[in-house]
C-alpha cells in the first residue's frame with residue numbers, strides 16, 4: 148500500500164499477510180518538505196508497531212521507486228534501522244527499484260525471509276547496503292580555500308549547547324571574524340561564562356534567542372550574523388533536542404519536537420542562506436542515523452533526514468557536510484552514553500575531527516569510536532541485520548543457541564520449569580540493570596526495580612532470543628514480575644494453564 152496512507156488493523160484482519168509493503172509512491176516524492184518526511188516516518192513507525200503486536204511474524208518492507216536523492220527515504224532508514232533492535236520480529240527492510248527492474252526479481256526480493264536488509268535493484272544489478280568502517284575514500288567537491296576567515300561571519304544554531312560552544316571556541320581559535328549563537332533559552336551561567344571568555348579573547352560573539360524551526364528565525368539569525376558587514380561564510384546546525392522513546396511509545400508530539408529543531412531547522416537554514424557564498428554548511432547529525440539506536444527511532448530518523456539533505460545540497464552544487472557523531476564526553480547531550488559502556492569522543496578529539504572533516508571536504512562522515520559488537524550484543528536481531536554483516540559476520544540463523552527450550556522440555560515437572568524460567572528472567576533483569584546487587588524475588592516488581600521502556604525492550608529481546616518464541620510487548624507491563632512472566636511463558640509454550648493476572 149502507498150506510504151501516503153496509514154496501515155490499520157483492518158488491513159491486516161482481512162488479509163492475514165506474511166508481509167506488508169509500504170510504497171513510497173510518486174505522490175510521496177516531495178523530498179524537500181520535512182513535514183512530508185515526518186508524516187511518512189510516523190506512518191512507518193505506526194506500521195512497525197502494529198506488525199510487532201501480531202501473534203505471527205509479518206515482515207515490513209518499505210519499497211521505493213526511483214534513484215534520486217530523497218531525504219524522506221533516508222529518514223525512513225533511521226526508523227527501520229532502529230526497528231531492528233526494538234522489533235526484530237518485523238525485520239523491517241528497504242528495497243529500492245527503478246523502471247527497468249523486473250517485477251519477478253522485485254517479487255523474489257520481497258519474499259526474502261532473512262534478517263533486515265536495505266537493498267537496491269538498478270536495472271538487472273542488485274546491491275545490498277553494508278557498513279564498511281574506515282576512512283572515507285572520496286571527496287565530492289574540493290575543500291574550501293580557507294577553513295575559517297577573519298573577514299567572515301559564522302552562524303551556529305544550538306550555539307549555546309555543548310557542541311555549539313565547542314564549535315564557537317574552535318572558530319574563535321581559527322580567527323573567525325564574527326560568530327552568532329542561536330538558542331531558544333537564555334544562556335545558562337556556564338554558557339554565559341564561556342561566551343565571556345571568547346569575547347575576552349577578542350572575538351565578536353553575539354547571542355540571540357529563537358527557535359530555528361519557526362518561520363523567520365533563520366533569516367533573522369543570518370541578518371544578525373552579518374550585522375558587522377562581514378559575509379556569511381559558515382553555518383553549523385547544532386540545534387537539537389533529544390527525546391528518547393521506544394517505538395511502542397512514540398507519539399506525534401515527540402516526533403514533532405525532534406523534527407522542529409533538527410529537520411525543519413535545517414530546512415529553514417537552507418532557505419535562509421540561499422545565495423550566500425558559503426565555505427561550510429555543516430549538520431551535526433548522529434551515528435544513530437547510521438546504526439539505529441534503541442529508544443531513539445525519532446532521533447535516528449531526524450538525523451538521517453539531515454544526512455539526506457546534505458546529499459541533496461551537494462547534488463545542487465551547494466556546500467554541505469553532515470557528520471554522524473558518536474557520543475561526546477564532558478560536554479553536550481550525549482554524556483550519559485558513557486554509563487551504557489559506549490566509547491566516547493573527547494572534546495579535543497572531536498574538534499580535531501571536525502577540522503579534518505571540513506578540511507577534506509567530505510559530504511557525509513560518521514565519526515564514532517563505537518564498538519559495534521558490544522553495541523549490538525543485547526540486540527541479536529540488529530546484530531544479524533545485513534547492514535552489519537561485513538563487521539559482525541553473517542549471523543543469519545545464528546540465534547543464541549540457548550539451551551533453555553531444551554532444558555524446559557526435559558524438565559520433569561512444571562514446578563521445575565517454573566524455577567528454571569524464574570531464575571532465567573531474574574538473571575536477564577540483573578544483567579540489564581548492570582549486575583545490580585538488589586534482591587530480586589519472583590514476586591519483585593520489575594517496574595520498581597527500574598524497568599523503563601528501553602529496558603523492557605531489552606528484556607523482551609533477551610527472552611525472545613533465549614526462548615525462541617515471540618513475547619508480547621505489553622505483557623512486561625501487565626505481568627511485571629518474574630513469576631507473572633513465567634506463568635505467561637509456560638502457558639504460551641503449552642506447559643500449563645495461565646493463571647489470572
Ligand SMILES: NC(=O)c1ccc[n+]([C@@H]2O[C@H](COP(=O)([O-])OP(=O)(O)OC[C@H]3O[C@@H](n4cnc5c(N)ncnc54)[C@H](OP(=O)(O)O)[C@@H]3O)[C@@H](O)[C@H]2O)c1
Nearest residue numbers: 305308309310331332359386387408431474475479480481
Ligand atoms: N553530544 C553528543 O554526544 C552528540 C552526538 C551525536 C549528535 N549530536 C548532535 O549534535 C548537536 C549538538 O549536541 P549537543 O550535545 O551540543 O546538545 P545540547 O548541549 O543539548 O545543545 C543543543 C542546543 O540546541 C538548542 N536547541 C534545541 N532545539 C532548538 C531549536 N528548535 N531552535 C534553536 N535552538 C535549539 C538547545 O537550546 P534550547 O533548548 O535553549 O533551545 C541546546 O542549547 C545536536 O543536534 C545533537 O543531536 C550530539
